[in-house]
Amino acid sequence: MTPTRRGARAALLSRHRKGTVVAPILRRSLDIEVCETDAFDTDLLGTFTGEIERVLSPRECAVRKATLACALTGLDFGLGSEGTFGAGPLGSIIAWNTELLAWHEPRTGITVIGSAAGPSAARxxxxxxxxxxxxxxxxxxxxxxxxxxxxxxxxxxxxxxxxxxxxxxxxxxxxxxxxxxxxxDLRAQHCPERRERIADAARDLVRRLQCICPRCTRPDFSPDHIEPGLPCRDCGAPTGRILRRTARCGGCGHKAPFAVEDTSADPFHCENCNP
Ligand SMILES: [Zn+2]
Ligand SMILES: [Zn+2]
Incomplete structure (x- = not known):
């Protein structure tokens, strides 16, 4: 975390009181003061109930809100949150909720996205x-x-x-x-489950803002690049389990490997031993 971000004020564009969820987490971890603005009707970017269709991707939408938050308040740092519900890894029977929290800095052009996802009880x-x-x-x-x-x-x-x-x-x-x-009703102020997940996305964002590139100090130096191929413990064949995680700086391109906990995979995950 560079000194310019710690102790800063950041604007959050929200009509659904997401500030009450996000602000305590950013204050506690980064000493960032979150100022909520509702000077723009975020529903114009799309609603859950479908009265207004979403044309931007969730990621684009979160970044758009963060950019608007800066423009509306004149602050250097903006936050925008966007949630989606749809089919997830558990199929279409169980709704899957993904929450994104975008951090945007118009002056540096840096964007960092915190995210959290999980099954939803929504029906x-x-x-x-x-x-x-x-x-x-x-x-x-x-x-x-x-x-x-x-x-x-x-x-x-x-x-x-x-x-x-x-x-x-x-x-x-x-x-x-x-x-x-x-x-x-999936609007954040009416949906405790979403508020929990937005809090998780905020914690992920904090972690990403704290992961600084050792070469250029840009944030979000996170091990997001994943390579499968962890060898099977019994036969040594590569499996679908994670072999290596690598952080790659979005600014200077610096790369660094991150340790994975396991040195071999359970044969359960092996095509040879458990076809
Ligand atoms: Zn870098
Ligand atoms: Zn094997």
Missing amino acids: RVAVTSTEAACDLVARFPAGQAAIVRTSRGIRKGLVGPGAVRAALEDWFGAHLHESVTVEY
Whole structure:
């Protein structure tokens, strides 16, 4: 961490109170003060509920927000966060949430992206009665808001069965006479699971900002280049396990190997021994 970043102020563009998650982590680890700005409607870059289509990649979107945060506040350091839900390594049945937190420095052109990913409990369920909708929402994690979609419209940010019942009765009276869908409201302030993952992305960003190239002091000197081929413990054949991790500086191109913990792979991962 060069002295110019430690103790700096960084702007975070967010309309969904992500600052409450990110700021304590950057303050504690890097003494960086995060100033949240909502001077730009980030929903214009796309929404989870699909009213506005996302045209940028998640990475581009996070960097765009960080760049805008600098432009709107005049600060030298900007932060932008972007989350996605989709199919992941566990297939399309289990939703997979990826959170990116971009750090951008317009003066140096340096961009560093912290990330975190994991399975999500988010789901969308069709129900045909008010009771079923309320039962479903009662089983949501504490603090998780719901979105209800019906032929009459859509309501977001509904916390608890009472709020869902009130919305449905408002539209349909005592008896629901259509199938409606109930789903997680994925906006950060309504989704505790996302806030946890954004915090993980912030910790990854801190780690990356602290990994400094020994030659040119550029941050993000992280062992991101992975080579498989760790030899099998029994037969010595190369396996899909990681043989080597290498850090490569995005500025000066300096490379350095990082140690991997294992010197050989369990035969379980070997094509020869466990075909
Ligand atoms: Zn370097
Ligand atoms: Zn083997």
